[in-house]
Amino acid sequence: MGATSGGKGRPVFTTDGADKARWDGDLDNDSSAVMRAVGRQIKVWREEAGLTQTELGSGIGYGVDMVSAVERGYRLPKPEFLDKADHVLGARGKIAAMTRDVVEARYPKKVRHLAKLEREAVELGAYGNHNLHGLLQTEEYTRALFGMRRPAYSEDEIEQQVAARMGRQEIFTRQPAPLLTFVQEEVTLRRPLGGRMVLRRQLEHLLEVGHLRHVEIQVMPTSREDHAGMGGQLQLLKLQDGTGVGHWEGQLCSLLLSDPKEVLILEMRYGILRSRALTPRESLAFIEKLLGET
Template sequence: MSTDGTDESSWELDPEDESGAVIAAVGRQLKMWREASGLDRSKFGERMGYGANLIYKIERGARIPRPEFLDKADEVLGACGKIAAMKEDIQRARYPKKVRDLAKLESQAVEIGSYDNVAVAGLLQTEEYTRALYGVRRPAYSEDETERLVAARVARQEILRRHPAPLLTVVQEEAVLRRPIGGKMVLRRQLEHLLEVGQSRSVEIQVMPTAVDEHAGLAGSLKVMRLKDGTTVGHNEVQLVSRLITEPKEVQILDMRYGMIRAQALTPRASLTFIEKVLGET
């Protein structure tokens, strides 16, 4: 493990996220346990396998400890499970607020419809595609922030393995399937993943060919979710804005547009054939 404080066993913390209070409390508890054990940060870091600088940042609430860090600290400090028990609190606070909010809605959905015209839909991305996608963002994310965001997106995909899983319908622009984010091999594996997940009975993937002359989605990407309680909500993310849409009239418009987009795109079966063709050309 690294001892220079750059190890990936923690994440950078957004100071404007309300989860900061939870992270700060965990940091204080760790500091109290360390001091009660008579260890300074350097000695504690040596036993943990991390640098004193990282220990300092975690204790003051500037970094979010990973679950394995808390397990190790519990062992080193002889906390008998009291430190490890804080993993549950960390789990709720580890992801950015907007990601937690979106993940919560997706977990309550029985049907999710997503039209994506810039990148592969988040719920269908491979981990390396996601990492490459965050890698080209500007201004650039730090390595820790990139890992935090990648982990958050991958975690959202757990709903696809739920029983019963929500029905996920996705419309992808042809251009997205041809854009080599991360390089050709990353794209190839992403296309192969789409072909694999597209065989699932709970996932329908459609392609919007560039050559179509009628397109109801020119206003941009959108997401429509039907929740267990019968309500329908929309979600839109563009540039620096991530917005939940609950106003009935606006949701109705998004729902109508998404229905038209699906009708204008290739059928799911024809779309998988199209993706195979693109894969063969990549």
Template sequence: MTGWEAWLDDEEAGAVMRTVVRQLKLWREAAGLTQAEFGAAIGYGEELVSSVERGRRIPRPEYLDAADDALGAGGKISAMKKDVAEIRYPKTVRDLKKLEAEAVELAAYNNSVIHGLLQTPEYARAVFSARRPPFTADELDQRLSARVARQEIVSETAGRPLFSFVQCESTLRRPLGGRMVMRGQLERLLTVGGLPHVDLQVLPLSHEENPGLAGSFRLLRLRDGTTVGHLEVQHISRVIADPKEVQLLEMRYGAIRAQALSPRESLALIEKVLGET
């Protein structure tokens, strides 16, 4: 169950965990099973069962399915899988995922790394591994799983929201993870950039003007017509709702897009960099 430690300082996750734990314990005790007997019945050790029931370990979906079968719960325990899977991720990730789910249009500029929604798992692992102090193996796996889960929104079948990405050319040439990882990442950009609901642009290093020197940011236009911004720097993740601040970001993004290559020219540049990698 690596990577499924509970976020003990997260009130929302804690409330869900208390409900799940209470139900698991009630069902086990009603069946007259000790933790050791229950663990043997579902294929897990007593120590792990104890960690789950103390709220220190989030039960994986297969754990809940096995518990449902062993306790004859008729799907009542398995029904908790969706809620439990959501709290596996840190609150900042969950909040951002909710915003993305509400968005009808998402725009993002990145000048340090490839945008998270566009990253391959290998590239994302290289980004997380560069962190200092480093993440533990479990923390790295948690963040990688959270990032991959968020990428479902960009899939071809989703078709919503509309996406506009502008990447500084430097992010295409920074060899995070090594040559083969970057080749896979550039190929991923070409694939996503060809989707009908995605505009992918590159801001060339050869341009003298760069309105995005202040750093990466994103804009999300929500279903109710409002727009919010999001900034992430170092260990700080901030959602911006103040209309005046959002307007500044919108003006800045418009200037960045105007300086960037067109989507077709951008894909050609990515192909060129891929050929050089």
């Protein structure tokens, strides 16, 4: 869990944008410990197999720089890296067995609990007013977003943040499928973060995701004169036991809200937002129009 805020004992998490409250953005200690442990194991198995870093890299389809960074605990390997290394080094599942620890370590400490709740949710609703919601972002868009963070992230921090956000998108293929609804401000579909081609591919991705049967994306036109989302972006999660959790976004921090009265307020606002936005079908047509103009 993260730090607490306002004396109410409520967990504080970093925002879904590209920020966090610390100036020095070092990787979490527990994530770093996992990275070092995984790196040591891979090095031991590689040396036991009599392979150089270059030879291992060639065998698993990665460059020597990546192998070196993993072994030194500077980079968190992807699951496929572990699977291929396990096969090439003849580890008989011992390297692949670290996949779960690596997956958990992808998530920065302050969003780890939020990611866990998303995995358990049967329904998720989110409103984005400044950038596209993290679950809807392409890898290029996410990398551009974290790359423009000030103070700047290091390359390793950007990679960790990107991997964590992409990992959260497993929610789209989970079975049974949760109901996922999104309301996005029109400006978030027009702002070319990362450049015009990044935006084009992002719009194409939205159309692909928006056609999934358990996903509804709605666009909030800028021309709307009455708006229930002036308090900022938000997220609502309905869990298997019927309880609801709210996630409120701020500039340097965000809150997970479990008080039923507070969650009810967010649900009310989100319901009004959905009623004022374009319908899902109208929204997909709107996105297609923007794609043609981009």
